[in-house]
Amino acid sequence: MKKTFHVLVLLAVCALFISCAAQRGPVSSAAKKPAARPGTFDVRAFGAKGDGKTKDTAAFQKALDACKAVGGGTVSVPNGYYLIGSIVIGANTTLRLGGNTSLIGSPDIGDYPLVRIRWEGEFAQGHRAMISSEKTANVIVTGGSIFGPPINVSRWRNPRGPALVEFSECTNVTLENLSTQYQQLWSIHPLLCTKFTARNLTIRSIRPNGDGIDVDSCSNVLIEGCNIDTGDDAISLKSGRGESAIALGRPTQDVVIRNCTLASSLFAAIGVGTELSGGIRNVLVENCNISGHQNAFFLKSRGGRGGFIENFTGNYLTVNDSPTMLAINILNKGVQAEDAVTNTDEKWTRVSNVRFSNVLVENVSDLVLAQNIPAAMPLDGLSISNIMGTCGRALRLANMTNVEIAAIKVTGYRGAFVTQTNVQGSGLEAPK
Numbered sequence: 001m002k003k004t005f006h007v008l009v010l011l012a013v014c015a016l017f018i019s020c021a022a023q024r025g026p027v028s029s030a031a032k033k034p035a036a037r038p039g040t041f042d043v044r045a046f047g048a049k050g051d052g053k054t055k056d057t058a059a060f061q062k063a064l065d066a067c068k069a070v071g072g073g074t075v076s077v078p079n080g081y082y083l084i085g086s087i088v089i090g091a092n093t094t095l096r097l098g099g100n101t102s103l104i105g106s107p108d109i110g111d112y113p114l115v116r117i118r119w120e121g122e123f124a125q126g127h128r129a130m131i132s133s134e135k136t137a138n139v140i141v142t143g144g145s146i147f148g149p150p151i152n153v154s155r156w157r158n159p160r161g162p163a164l165v166e167f168s169e170c171t172n173v174t175l176e177n178l179s180t181q182y183q184q185l186w187s188i189h190p191l192l193c194t195k196f197t198a199r200n201l202t203i204r205s206i207r208p209n210g211d212g213i214d215v216d217s218c219s220n221v222l223i224e225g226c227n228i229d230t231g232d233d234a235i236s237l238k239s240g241r242g243e244s245a246i247a248l249g250r251p252t253q254d255v256v257i258r259n260c261t262l263a264s265s266l267f268a269a270i271g272v273g274t275e276l277s278g279g280i281r282n283v284l285v286e287n288c289n290i291s292g293h294q295n296a297f298f299l300k301s302r303g304g305r306g307g308f309i310e311n312f313t314g315n316y317l318t319v320n321d322s323p324t325m326l327a328i329n330i331l332n333k334g335v336q337a338e339d340a341v342t343n344t345d346e347k348w349t350r351v352s353n354v355r356f357s358n359v360l361v362e363n364v365s366d367l368v369l370a371q372n373i374p375a376a377m378p379l380d381g382l383s384i385s386n387i388m389g390t391c392g393r394a395l396r397l398a399n400m401t402n403v404e405i406a407a408i409k410v411t412g413y414r415g416a417f418v419t420q421t422n423v424q425g426s427g428l429e430a431p432k
Contacts, residue, residue: 034285039073039076041066050080052104057085057111061261063225067093077144079099085111086128086162091136097144097178098265105130105149105162112149112162114372117193119160121241121275126159129166129189137171139207141178144233154379156185163189165194176200182230186211190375192250193218199225207233213327214238217278219250223257233271234292239278239307258284263291269322276307276349286315296322296364297356302332308350315355318361325391328354328370328379348377355382361389367410377423382425384408397423 041063044050048059057061060075065089067073072092079100088420089095097103106112107129117126130148133139143405148164164180164187167173172195179202180187187203187210190196196218202210203226204376210231215221216238228234239245239252269292296319299309308356319325330349349374362368367387373379383404384395390412396419403425405418417430 007406009184012400020212040076041073042076042078044078046405048077048080049080050078050101051084051318052081052083052102055085056082056084056105056207056306057087057106057110060076060084060087064089064095071139072246077103079226080290084130086113086130087385089127089131089133089136089141090137092138093136094142096140096142097175101144101145102114102142103130103146105147105164108151108402109156109161114159117168118240121238121245121277124159124243126160127156128198128252129163131165132167133170133173134168135170136167139167139170139172140174141165142174142176144178144179146178148180148185148187151184153345161185163187165189166191167193169193173197174199178202180204182210183207184209186214187230188213189216190214190218191216193221195220197222197224199223201228202379203228203234204231206265208324209230210266211236212262215252215255216240217245217248217276218255219251219253219385221252221255223255224259226260226262228260229263230265232264232266234269236268236271236274237280237283238273238275241275241277241279241305243248243277245275245277251308253279253283255283256286257288258286259288261289265293268292268298270296271298271300272309272312273298273349276301276309277305278285279308279310280312281308283309283312284315285313285317288317290317290319290322292322292324295324295327297326298328299328299330299351300323300332301330304347305349306347308352309354310350310352312353313355314359315357317356317359318362319359319364322363323365324369325359325361325364325366325387326354326356326384327366329372330370330374330377330379331372346424348374352380354379355384357383357385359387359389361387362389362412363390365392367391367393367398368395368397369393369415370400371396371419371421373399375399378422384403394418395420397421398425400425403428 068090405427
């Protein structure tokens with residue numbers, strides 16, 4: 001509650017600040033247009049006001065289109081407060097925001113055209129993101145702040161409202177040194193991208209579906225140095241749902257998350273699943289501070305969804321103030337019709353090689369809660385080692401093979417060190 005109140009106050013202060021800025025007009029430091037440099041396109045030269053009340057969408061798009069027309073360059077956004085709807089970035093383009101630049105989402109739904117998006121695992125019509133790019137390469141967005149549009153939930157859910165930043169089928173994308181604020185919709189959504197980097201981002205959101213970064217059927221992903229505190233998952237790894245995702249064959253893979261502070265006020269700091277029929281593999285989370293309102297790490301699926309989670313590693317972590325360090329639930333809420341994996345012998349999600357080591361836990365209820373795993377598809381390979389700190393319960397496991405438990409030095413837990421059903425492996429006895 002304290003965290004949610006803090007975010008609400010922050011959003012209110014931001015709204016007041018923007019309102020005052022609109023009354024004052026453009027900031028003085030941006031009043032003089034800098035001399036144009038080759039390959040640099042200043043949005044003010046294309047008519048942007050930056051006063052917080054004039055819609056600057058058209059000016060931004062003109063600058064971006066001019067940049068695209070010459071094969072790329074830098075679109076510069078001087079300090080100011082820019083009210084915009086959806087804009088589209090072309091290839092080989094850097095969108096560079098000044099250190100005191102704020103992009104403010106227009107409250108008008110008509111400023112976000114309907115396009116084909118993937119939302120909660122399925123392709124459908126949805127409103128284009130505030131910052132969007134599709135089938136491009138070599139795009140950078142850097143500096144400044146992005147404030148999402150206010151969302152009227154009854155109007156902006158079906159079809160889906162705009163994400164803040166959405167890149168689809170892009171290669172070599174970097175977001176760095178910027179901050180975002182939003183509510184009740186995903187902030188950053190890379191979809192079917194290769195070589196995606198999020199570096200030194202500060203992301204804040206509130207309320208359900210207010211995810212920070214949703215990595216969706218992407219490969220070669222680096223998330224580093226980010227501070228994310230969200231209403232839902234701080235980071236979520238996805239790959240579509242049902243037969244269409246299996247046919248597409250685009251897993252989320254080769255993901256590194258490092259040197260981050262991640263917190264969720266509703267669900268999980270790092271969520272893996274919900275939509276994973278295309279599979280999730282080769283994920284490394286290291287040197288991070290983690291806190292989740294329900295789970296620090298949550299690997300989840302349900303019957304009929306298929307897919308896989310394999311080679312998921314957490315190393316050198318601090319986990320605090322969370323009901324679980326690691327929760328695994330493959331029997332989550334039964335079968336849904338939209339999953340309907342019918343052309344495969346494996347309706348259950350395969351989970352293998354999940355490894356956590358060198359973790360400090362504090363105020364954690366369950367160290368590992370992993371009992372909802374189907375006997376027909378046991379988890380193959382769970383390694384938990386070198387864990388220190390305090391927890392309410394230690395290990396609750398079911399339906400696993402090749403389990404390795406070693407050097408667990410936790411205190412304060414009640415009941416048995418291991419509660420197990422159909423578990424094979426080593427180190428399952430209480431530590432001496």
